Structure formats: structure tokens, C-alpha cells
Amino acid sequence: MSLSPQFLDELRSRITLSGVIGRSVKLMKAGREFKACCPFHNEKSPSFYVNDDKGFYHCFGCSAHGDAIRFLTEAKGLPFMDAVKELAQAAGIEVPASDPRSAQRQEIQATLYDVTAGAARWFEEQLSGIEGAEARTYVKKRGLDDKLVRAFGIGFAPDSRGKLKMALATHGHDKLIETGLLIQVDDKEPYDRFRGRLIIPIRDQRGRVIAFGGRIIGDGEPKYLNSPETPLFDKGRTLFNIDRAAPASRKSGRAIVVEGYMDVIALAKAGIDEAVAPLGTALTEQQMEKLWRLVDAPILCFDGDKAGQKAAVRAGERALPVLTVGKTLRFAMLPPGKDPDDIVGEGGSAAIEPFLAAPSPLVRVLYNSRLSEIDRSNPEDRAGLRHRLDDLAKSCTDKILQEEYRRSFTSLFFEDFGWKGRDRTVVGDAISRTRRDIKTYQSIARSALYGCFRFPQTLLRSLEDICKIDFDDDVLKIWREKIVDSVSARPFLRDDGVIAILEADMISPPQKFDITRDLRFSLNVSPEVGTARLTRIIRFLVENEALSKALDELNHRVINDTGMGNYVALEKMRADVRAKIKVIRDQEYESGATDAEADKEELGGAAGQSAASATA
Known part of the structure; x- marks a missing residue:
């Protein structure tokens, strides 16, 4: 149905934007405007402003912008026409009907909403009455406090065939039957549908009660009983808790689908409000469309038994024909025999968040x-x-x-x-063997740092490289920072000076070293040779660290791409790693002429540089 611009302008002029937004967002006066923390993204300081004179809101943090209709469609997830109807009702004006039959349907529905709202209030009253004692015990056993009971409007239906019928008699039996609250068989006297059950109202996206779900309190079948389909309630298009979940999902950036009412309520108890549930049927295409209006990839978190997994697969199969680019489903796979209610009951939100944080793709x-x-x-x-x-x-x-x-x-x-x-x-x-080789990195890195205590001048030649080494010990990182700062400030500092500085800062180096573990190469040499050897070892450590990161990246590519090119690249990487490790291992201990020649080469290069500097 199309609406004229004149009607929409009239609607906007009849409502106060701050009044609409202030129902769900805490507004603070800021001059002629209002400000608040933005409902569209998480923030600690207010950047969301509402201007009643101009009739729009704007967030300087995320650029959200719009009028009252836009707010209801974006923040609450309402369809356009539902947003218009809600504003029109608040403004006290009628939405133009497209034809007489449509107007008649709207009038009938309006009176039926009164019936369901009255029933919801009556059920709530019974929960706190004398007959609701067993139901209250059950509620406490499930760990639901008064705040949660009120938030979901939980009530109780006494075990009687006529108490609800009598309580709502003023609405007439016909409307009670039409809303599914009474059952009529042939020409017999109608009787209450819900008896001896905990009652959970089912609301539409605007928060209006449209149906009920009843859970048996003791033994009996069926365990759950829902309202039948009515002019208000189409169970294939309705999601339980959508009215609360829609604004919550827009803040959290996710929507979670579970199997039943109690799973939804259990997650809410744990502070996870963005959960919904289908109503006794498999997740339908229409329900998926509602979810995709909230987020691009809803998470299905069904029970970990065979039935739950089967329901998840069935939802995935139904999703494929209606998928569009950018829209999908994800699946949080729970342990066998566990449902979300169980997981949360055992460990709160911390227990279920790991499953929600790593869902499987469709x-x-x-x-x-x-x-x-x-x-x-x-x-x-x-x-x-x-x-x-x-x-x-x-x-x-x-x-x-x-x-x-x-x-x-x-x-x-x-x-x-x-x-x-x-x-x-x-x-x-092969990757495991390569990683075992790379683990020699830390023992050599530790030994190189200890060598810098003996020959601090090494830091002047390898300052940038020593800062790149990734020590796995926090104490070693502190030592590294301290001696780098000290030697940079005092270029001619000796080893005893380094030790004194560390001890003065209460960062004492170990008094004893395990020679076979901590000193992987000889330091019983002259300062010139020791500095050259340490410089060479530090350079190899930096190269080896880069090689390890490259191996991680390539391994990830091989896992996700079956192409032969990646496999060949992995084989080459393995060969390069082995070659580098061999070179590093050759430096771990003195090895005769090989080390001596390398030391001479390093010293020669250093001498040449010194001579060049002197000449200059």
C-alpha cells in the first residue's frame, strides 16, 4: 500500500521525535537538542543527537541519520508500514486504508489485540495468585528472577476449563475462539485452551501480544502447546522474542536462533538479548528474511542432539534457494545432549560465548x-x-x-x-617437524641476549635487529628494553655496568646459567670476536622469525586452497626452513675453521668500516 507524501508529512508533524526515541534510548538535554549514546553502535561518550525542531536524529560517530519512521525501521527492525502504523496510533490519526476490505480487517485485528492483551494480563495475575504456587516454584527452579518474569510477561493458566472464559467474557466467546484462547468442538460449549501451564506471551515486532505458548509444569503431553494460527498469528512468519531481540541485535551485530522459549529466556538471563526462536516448526524462509533484515549472518544455535542437528541442516537446505549475495547462515555446534539452556545454566554467558564466537559456515x-x-x-x-x-x-x-x-x-x-x-x-x-626446528629460535634468542650482557657494544651494531626479536619470556623483554636504553645513552658501557643497571632497577639477571641450555655458543673470546659472533647470530634470529611467520601464512593458504601451486610452495618453504635452521645450528657452538673464518670476515668488515670512518 502506498502512502501520500502529504500524509507522511502530517504524521511527522504530529509526533515528537525525542518522545519516540526516548522510549528505548536514555536522552539527555543538550541546549535545544537531546544527546545520548548511539543505539546503532557501541560507544562510551554520547555522539547521538536528536533535534525535535528539525525532526531528525544524527550520530557523529557512525553517521546514522533519519526521522521517526527511519528510527523505528532501523533501530527496532519494523517493516515500513508497521512503523507508520505505530506512529499513527501514537499521534491519534488513521492510516489511509487502501480499500474497504482492508479497513475492515484492520478494525477486526485492533479488537483482537485487545483480547490478547487482556489475556496476557490475566495470566500474569494468576502466576502471583494462590493457584500459581507450583508455577512460581518452577520459575524459581529455572533460576528466573522477577525482573526476567516481567520482561517476558510470564504468567500461569490454572487447570480449569472455564476460568479464562469467565474472566474475559466481556470480549465475547467469538473473539476468544478467534484468538485461539478457547477451543470449540462442533456445537459443544467452548473451553479454555491453556490449562495447568506456564504461559509465555508471543509478541510481534511492535511488542503486541498476538499468541501464547504454554509449558506443562509437571508430567504430561504435549510438553509445549502453542496458540493455533489466527488473524493475528502466523507461526511461519513469527519469531519468539523478536520485539526484544531486534534492537539488541543491532547493538551487538548478531542475531541468534535457538529452538525454544526457555533457551531464549536462559540466554536473556545471561545477558544475551539478541536471541529468537521459531514456534514449533522448522525455521522458514519468511523467518530468515526477518533475521536478514537485522544481520547478514544469523547464528543458529540448536540442541546438540540428533534432532537439533537435523533441524540445523534442514534450515540450511531451505536457506540455499533464498540466499542472496552477502546473506547467509552460521551454526554454533553444541556438544551432544546439550542445549543452550544447559550450557548457560552450567557456566553463564562465558560458557556459551566460545560456541557463538566460532560458528561453522553454512x-x-x-x-x-x-x-x-x-x-x-x-x-x-x-x-x-x-x-x-x-x-x-x-x-x-x-x-x-x-x-x-x-x-x-x-x-x-x-x-x-x-x-x-x-x-x-x-x-x-612436515610442518610439525619444521616447527620443532624453529623452536630452537627461543633458546638461541635467550643465549644471544645473555651474550649482550658480556658484550654490550653488540647493541650499537645490531640495535634495530635486537628490537625485532620476539622473546617468549616477559622478563627477557624487560632486560632487552633496559640494556638497549642504557647502551644507547652510554655507548661505551661495559658488561659490569649493564649488570649494575639491571640490579639497580631490581631486574637482576640470573646468578647461574645452565651452560648447555642458555649459552648455545662460546663467549670465551675477545670482545671483537664476541661482538662479531653475536651480530651474526642476531641477524639469523631475525631472518628465522620472518621465515616462521611466512610458514604460518603459507600453511593457512594450503589448508584453504587445494591448488598444487600452494603445495609446491609449501615444499619449497620446508626446504628453505631446513637450510636456514642448519645455518643457525652451525652457529650454536664453536666449530673450528668455519666459525673462525666467519668471525674474521665480520671483523674485517667492521675494521674496514672503521678505517673508512677514520679516513673521512
């Missing part, structure tokens, strides 16, 4: 689900797997996404069954 979840269905040793099964993966990719309606999913499925298949799968162990062992 492509991996779908691939693993198909892989689990085959006998890996059977070539016919492997061929069938490739066909099924190809069919999954074809279900993407976006042709580019279809091609990328096909490419990703193929890559994952060859990780398991191609050259990469075959050689993964070999490559992994």
Missing part, C-alpha cells in the same frame, strides 16, 4: 551432513556424494552463488578424498 554444515551419510571407502558412495553436493549447489537461485557453492563443495570433497586428503598427514608431519 557450506561446511551442509557438506558434513551429506558426508556423514556415506561409506567413505566405497567409490560408488563417493560418487553419489558428489552428485548430492552438486544438487545442493543447484538449489541456489543466484547463479554466482550456485557456482561458488559448487566450487566450495568440490574443494571440501578433494580435501577428504583428493591429493590434499591423501597428503594431509604427510604435510602436517
Whole structure:
């Protein structure tokens, strides 16, 4: 339905922007404006301003800007028409109806909202009454405090066939039946749908009660009972807690989908308010669309049992045909037999955040689900797997996404069954061996620093390099900083001076060294030879550190790209690492003529530089 510019201008003029925003954001007066911490991004000092005269808000931190309608669609996630209707209701004006039938439907719905709101209040009253004692005990057992009970509007339905019907009799039986609160079979007297259950209201994105969910308190089936579909309630398009989760998700940058009401409430108890749940059905395409209006990649955190994993896979399959570039799903995989309520109950938000922080991508979840269905040793099964993966990719309606999913499925298949799968162990062992070699780095680095105590002049020749060495010991880092500062300030400082400075700053060097561990090369030489040897060792340490980082980067590329080019590059890197390590190891101990010649070369170079300086 289209609305005229004149109507929208009239609507904006009838409402006060600070009043609309002030319902959910704490505003502070700032001259003729209001200021607050921005609801669209996390900040500690206010940069969000509201101007009633001009009718717009603006954040100088994230550039969020708009009017009242824009605020409701962006901050609360309301569809445009819902935002307009909410503002119109507050302003006391009617939204133009597109046709008489539409106007009639709106009028009927308006009266039905009164019915559901009245029922919600009555259920809340029963929870605090005499008959609600068992329900209150259950609520406390679940660890829900009064604040949380009020936030979700939790109530209680007495075990009676007619108490709700009597309490809301003024609305008429027809409306109670139409909202699903009463059940009528044939021409018999209607009776209460919810009996002997904890009641949890289901709200739309505007916070209006549209239906109810009831959980059995003792033994009995069904464990959960929802309202039927009504003019207000379409369960395939509704998400439980969407009214609270929408603004929370825009602040946190994530939306979490769990299986049930109690999972949502448990996460809220742990301070995670951006969680929603479908209502007794698999996650639908319409519900995904609602989630994608909030974030690009909602996280599905279903139970860790087979049913929960099956539901996750089913949601992934339903997502493929409606995916668009930039929109996807991610999956937080919980341990077997655990649900979010269990995890949070055991350790609060700290227990579940690691799962939420490292969700699996959609492509991996779908691939693993198909892989689990085959006998890996059977070539016919492997061929069938490739066909099924190809069919999954074809279900993407976006042709580019279809091609990328096909490419990703193929890559994952060859990780398991191609050259990469075959050689993964070999490559992994090679990388492990290389890393074991690189670990000699720290022992040599420690020894080099101790050598600088003996020959401080080394620092003047290798100041930049010694600062690049990554010591794994915080004390050694402090020693390094102190002697660098000291020698830079006093170029002719001797070893006893270095020790005195360290001791004066209460950073005493070890009184005893393990010669076989801490001094990996001989220092029983002249200052000139010792300085030359230390300079050479420090240079090798810097080269080795760069090599280690390069190995990490290449290893990551090989894991994520099955191309032969990366594999060949890894093999070359391994060879280079081994060659460098061999050179470094040759420096660990005095080795006769080889070291002597290298020392002479270093000394010759230094002498030449000194002579050149003297001549200049």
C-alpha cells in the first residue's frame, strides 16, 4: 500500500521525535537538542543527537541519520508500514486504508489485540495468585528472577476449563475462539485452551501480544502447546522474542536462533538479548528474511542432539534457494545432549560465548551432513556424494552463488578424498617437524641476549635487529628494553655496568646459567670476536622469525586452497626452513675453521668500516 507524501508529512508533524526515541534510548538535554549514546553502535561518550525542531536524529560517530519512521525501521527492525502504523496510533490519526476490505480487517485485528492483551494480563495475575504456587516454584527452579518474569510477561493458566472464559467474557466467546484462547468442538460449549501451564506471551515486532505458548509444569503431553494460527498469528512468519531481540541485535551485530522459549529466556538471563526462536516448526524462509533484515549472518544455535542437528541442516537446505549475495547462515555446534539452556545454566554467558564466537559456515554444515551419510571407502558412495553436493549447489537461485557453492563443495570433497586428503598427514608431519626446528629460535634468542650482557657494544651494531626479536619470556623483554636504553645513552658501557643497571632497577639477571641450555655458543673470546659472533647470530634470529611467520601464512593458504601451486610452495618453504635452521645450528657452538673464518670476515668488515670512518 502506498502512502501520500502529504500524509507522511502530517504524521511527522504530529509526533515528537525525542518522545519516540526516548522510549528505548536514555536522552539527555543538550541546549535545544537531546544527546545520548548511539543505539546503532557501541560507544562510551554520547555522539547521538536528536533535534525535535528539525525532526531528525544524527550520530557523529557512525553517521546514522533519519526521522521517526527511519528510527523505528532501523533501530527496532519494523517493516515500513508497521512503523507508520505505530506512529499513527501514537499521534491519534488513521492510516489511509487502501480499500474497504482492508479497513475492515484492520478494525477486526485492533479488537483482537485487545483480547490478547487482556489475556496476557490475566495470566500474569494468576502466576502471583494462590493457584500459581507450583508455577512460581518452577520459575524459581529455572533460576528466573522477577525482573526476567516481567520482561517476558510470564504468567500461569490454572487447570480449569472455564476460568479464562469467565474472566474475559466481556470480549465475547467469538473473539476468544478467534484468538485461539478457547477451543470449540462442533456445537459443544467452548473451553479454555491453556490449562495447568506456564504461559509465555508471543509478541510481534511492535511488542503486541498476538499468541501464547504454554509449558506443562509437571508430567504430561504435549510438553509445549502453542496458540493455533489466527488473524493475528502466523507461526511461519513469527519469531519468539523478536520485539526484544531486534534492537539488541543491532547493538551487538548478531542475531541468534535457538529452538525454544526457555533457551531464549536462559540466554536473556545471561545477558544475551539478541536471541529468537521459531514456534514449533522448522525455521522458514519468511523467518530468515526477518533475521536478514537485522544481520547478514544469523547464528543458529540448536540442541546438540540428533534432532537439533537435523533441524540445523534442514534450515540450511531451505536457506540455499533464498540466499542472496552477502546473506547467509552460521551454526554454533553444541556438544551432544546439550542445549543452550544447559550450557548457560552450567557456566553463564562465558560458557556459551566460545560456541557463538566460532560458528561453522553454512557450506561446511551442509557438506558434513551429506558426508556423514556415506561409506567413505566405497567409490560408488563417493560418487553419489558428489552428485548430492552438486544438487545442493543447484538449489541456489543466484547463479554466482550456485557456482561458488559448487566450487566450495568440490574443494571440501578433494580435501577428504583428493591429493590434499591423501597428503594431509604427510604435510602436517612436515610442518610439525619444521616447527620443532624453529623452536630452537627461543633458546638461541635467550643465549644471544645473555651474550649482550658480556658484550654490550653488540647493541650499537645490531640495535634495530635486537628490537625485532620476539622473546617468549616477559622478563627477557624487560632486560632487552633496559640494556638497549642504557647502551644507547652510554655507548661505551661495559658488561659490569649493564649488570649494575639491571640490579639497580631490581631486574637482576640470573646468578647461574645452565651452560648447555642458555649459552648455545662460546663467549670465551675477545670482545671483537664476541661482538662479531653475536651480530651474526642476531641477524639469523631475525631472518628465522620472518621465515616462521611466512610458514604460518603459507600453511593457512594450503589448508584453504587445494591448488598444487600452494603445495609446491609449501615444499619449497620446508626446504628453505631446513637450510636456514642448519645455518643457525652451525652457529650454536664453536666449530673450528668455519666459525673462525666467519668471525674474521665480520671483523674485517667492521675494521674496514672503521678505517673508512677514520679516513673521512
